[in-house]
Amino acid sequence: MSDAAVTRAVRLAVAGEPPRLVEKVELPAPGDGELLVDLDYAGVNPIDTYAATGMVGDLARLPRTLGVEGTGVLAGTDTRVVVTGAGTGLVRDGTWAGAVVAPRGAVVELPAGVDPAEAGAIGVAAVTAYDALHVLGGLRTGDQVLVLGAGGGVGVLAVQLAKLAGASVVGQVGSPAKADAVAALGADRVVVADAARLVAELDEFQPTLVIDPLGGAFTPAAVELAAVSGRIVILGVSAGENVPLPGRTFYRKGLSLLGYAGLVVTRERRATAIQAVAAGLAAGTLRIPVDEVVPLGRFEDAIRRLRDRSVFGKVVLATQE
The missing domain is CATH 3.90.180.10 (Medium-chain alcohol dehydrogenases, catalytic domain)
Incomplete structure (x- = not known):
């Protein structure tokens, strides 16, 4: 979907109201220092559940796509990356979507051999x-x-x-x-x-x-x-x-x-950690147990599982489903 102007996304429109899946969200054209990433998996974290209720995040920047971490490929390439940090999902559109325009500082390239669903949970x-x-x-x-x-x-x-x-x-x-x-x-x-x-x-x-x-x-x-x-x-x-x-x-x-x-970890520290963990995943010395992959349209089920503490490891959204 590298040429698409719209994407499906889970959006918070009004603080205090539940987020909803919106079928067509217009994507801005990438500006200087920004990259378009076609997403396929996004992690679900406690901070996402807080953002979904308006407890965290900039409420002046609504509506906003949720999701503070995810993975996909740079548009028009096969280069797999992680998207996280730099306000992703909290002050700017996040990763619970089919695509995102992200600042370069929020994008970290991954080595070959990392399972995409696990990559969605690295950030x-x-x-x-x-x-x-x-x-x-x-x-x-x-x-x-x-x-x-x-x-x-x-x-x-x-x-x-x-x-x-x-x-x-x-x-x-x-x-x-x-x-x-x-x-x-x-x-x-x-x-x-x-x-x-x-x-x-x-x-x-x-x-x-x-x-x-x-x-x-x-x-x-x-x-x-x-x-x-x-x-x-x-x-x-x-x-x-x-x-x-x-x-x-x-x-x-x-x-x-x-x-x-x-939330205040530097870009350099975040990239170092992501690259170290990704190297372990690619080499087979580390693994991220993905308890369940949930289609984007069922994001409420993923939030519910996190809140009831029934998850072992991570729950990940399949953002193209």
Whole structure:
């Protein structure tokens, strides 16, 4: 559809009203520093569900196509790229569409051999996992890593990336249904535990690095478990925004609590992470478990699955269906 002036797209028109699939959305002509990308897959992320309700994103820029990550080919070529960042889906049209005009800074070329559906899920969770481990967490060989929410979009990559770096990895999941799948990704041990049971389940494990996308009562549990001089990277609060930190334990252990802010990651950092993860996907040393590929016309089903936490890994929209 490289010559098309219109595309199907999931659009938010008015804050507070549900987004809708619009069959014909006019595409602007690419300006200086912009590229037309014919999209085929787009990831579904928690931030997309927030954008769909108007909780995040620039409400002065409506109507707007949703979707903060996706993949496709540069129009008129076979060059596969990832589109993410630079306000994609939040301040300008996003990836839940058949095509998008994106700024050059939001487009990263991929190597050959990356599965397109997996490529659609690289831009957010994979970048988060890579940055949380390597940039903020200072991951090194011999680290003992605890990945909370190991069955989620970030967790499934964090487990694999930590193992590839020579760390010992324990994954936490909230459902027995996800335990075997996380173990198959390479985790040395998987525990099924809520926040109240986490310390008891892992009383002899002292992580030097904790990846925490959950917050709530999980973060203080991580403080209790962490080794002296350990690092805790918090990148989400899906289990609760308020984090009651045990201050005395925290300072006596000399711990570091680091926050990951994906919306302010630089273009260069994002590209480095995407290229590193994509190289692993192409080589077969990494994989992104895609739980379900959902046609664009059923985007509400994808949002529902994310909200009810039934997803292992990622849900991806097929934007040409």
